[in-house]
Amino acid sequence: MKIEFGRLGAALALAIAAVTATAAPAAAAPGETYDQYSLMFQRSAGQLVDSAGTPASQWAWRPTGATTAEIRWDEPKNWNNPATGIEHFLRDGDWLYLDGYADDLHHKYNTQRVTSEQIGDGSCGNLRPLPSHGGQQHYVRWTIPAEPYCLIAKGTITSPGAGIVNFEHRQIWKPATNCATRFQGTVRCIEQHEVWSDDNGHPFSVQIDRTHKIGKGVGMGLAIHNTVGGGKPLDWRADLRNRWTW
Structure with missing residues (x-):
């Protein structure tokens, strides 16, 4: 690709694994927040494996301030190399x-x-504009809501010396539920379904379609299922096996 950035790198780092089942929804717990699930304000990390137990993808959070943090996704074999897409x-x-x-x-x-953003219900209906936050994308609600909601963001990514990529990012976030997982037991989790489209070296088209479960007190990549990656249909699955702090 002409421009490399985190969302595409994260998707292409995932590999096939067993799907994670989801049990009946759990009662909403008041005051739950995204950091309790993502572990973004801890030096947390995890590794996902495929159906054969082979390491398939890896992530790590690094807090950079009281309200800021960055995350890297990559294939474990590339972890000691410089990263190309840290969100x-x-x-x-x-x-x-x-x-x-x-x-x-x-x-x-x-x-x-972003050049435009909308928020709506869990079916992406009843859409209404979101006010700009200096052009930064509204990525997820901090307080975990009791109902699903949809976010649609359109805009550009500017890479110095490489040009501009146009994108559209559609997300549906679901409230907390109990997830039966392959390695972590039954975990309270939230779910993100995202569809990413761009024109990064090709006509504007869907490049990523995936479902991502995030576990409370466990972190990112609890289970991931990609149905489109790099603009091609696929059936990639990965499950979180190892997690640590650093």
Whole structure:
């Protein structure tokens, strides 16, 4: 690709694994927050494996301030190499915002800015505009709501010396439920379904379609199922087996 950034790198790092089953929804717990699930303000990390138990993907959070943190996703075999897409997040009030992607390999920062954003119900109906936060993307509600909701963001990613990519990011976030997992037992989790489209070296088209479960007190990548990756249909699954702090 002409421009590398975190969301595509994260998707392409995933590999096939067994699907994770979801049990009946658990009662909503008041005051739950996204950091309790993602572990973004801890030096937390995890590794996902495929159906044969082979390491398939790896993530690590690094807090960078009282309200900021960055996450890297990559294949375990690449972990000691410079990262090409580290997602930078900022919390402000009841929202977590996405600012852009650091590329340590090429020593540059790819800035993401939205031109329009909408929020709606769990079926992406009843859409209404979201006010701009300096162009940063409304990525997820900080307080875990009791009902699902939809976010649609459109905008650009600017890579120094490489040009501009247009994107659309559709997300549906579901409230907490109890997930029966392959390695972690029964875990309270939230679910993100996202569809990412862009024109990064190709006509504007869907590049990623995936479902991602995040476990409370466990972290990212509890279970991931990709049905589109790199613009191609697939059936990639990965499950979180190992987790640690660093």
